[in-house]
């Protein structure tokens with residue numbers, strides 16, 4: 609059964625959902641649903657309108673579909689290959705009804721994301737001692753906030769968490785992170801006006817003494833000078849790796865979803881200077897550019913591991929492609945029920 613019909617079934621059953629797994633999935637989908645409201649309103653509704661405007665598939669239908677997909681920041685290349693696949697299916701299966709084609713669109717978008725490899729959206733944990741998660745990204749994308757949210761998440765899971773303020777560059781950055789540590793009742797290590805690698809060094813010693821499970825390392829966001837940034841990240845990685853073999857277990861690149869295609873350029877740039885293991889896409893709640901999830905996957909092939917759907921500490925979700933697709937296409941899936 610395709611994803612489209614799977615969702616349809618799931619939401620038809622409503623009151624009589626049986627197992628816990630299905631209930632959890634539904635709750636997750638409801639959160640995505642709220643967070644993706646803007647994207648859905650400005651982009652997906654246009655798809656529905658298109659389906660009403662043209663009841664049968666035609667060249668004009670495809671032209672308008674192409675525009676809608678590009679406007680949603682899905683990325684030109686993704687859109688082109690997507691349309692090729694769609695047209696091939698239309699031909700092969702003799703599809704004429706646009707209402708049915710909409711179902712195919714939802715399924716195909718899902719296939720694009722999962723195509724090829726099995727996605728590891730899981731965070732790699734270090735069984736021997738602290739798991740180190742390094743947060744990188746340009747100014748203002750939400751690195752520090754994401755650390756706060758992750759700390760909250762892992763505390764909820766019963767882990768001992770520590771934050772290290774590796775952003776010693778921007779005035780106020782250390783205090784901002786410390787605030788998050790207080791709010792989430794997390795251990796904290798930081799010092800202003802010093803060298804980031806030095807602070808991280810001292811912080812990791814403390815993390816080991818305290819037998820911390822997860823260490824979240826903040827860094828400064830600046831990419832004006834790629835060579836400097838690369839050198840600094842190299843130094844940071846070396847310090848971390850010396851303390852804890854194999855660490856950092858994760859280097860998460862934080863991208864602001866509202867920056868659209870610029871976010872893709874950031875992903876390409878960062879991938880060249882350090883080993884990015886996952887992407888955190890923030891501020892999806894405030895943008896209609898939710899299609900960027902698919903474009904990033906195509907451009908850099910790094911999994912989106914978390915998404916930010918608000919400013920609060922509970923507003924971080926582990927990325928779930930099914931919930932994401934449902935959050936986008938909800939109105940279309942439930943259309944005419």
Ligand SMILES: Nc1nc2c(ncn2[C@@H]2O[C@H](COP(=O)(O)OP(=O)(O)OP(=O)(O)O)[C@@H](O)[C@H]2O)c(=O)[nH]1
Nearest residue numbers: 747748749750751752753829890891916917918919
């Ligand atoms: N709506 C919304 N706002 C967010 C989200 N994530 C972060 N923000 C906001 O984005 C702003 C910048 O967040 P920071 O965490 O300070 O960003 P940063 O990357 O650490 O910034 P620098 O340290 O200056 O490089 C803050 O006002 C956050 O509240 C999100 O998922 N949704």
Ligand SMILES: [Mg+2]
Nearest residue numbers: 751752775781
């Ligand atoms: Mg910051």
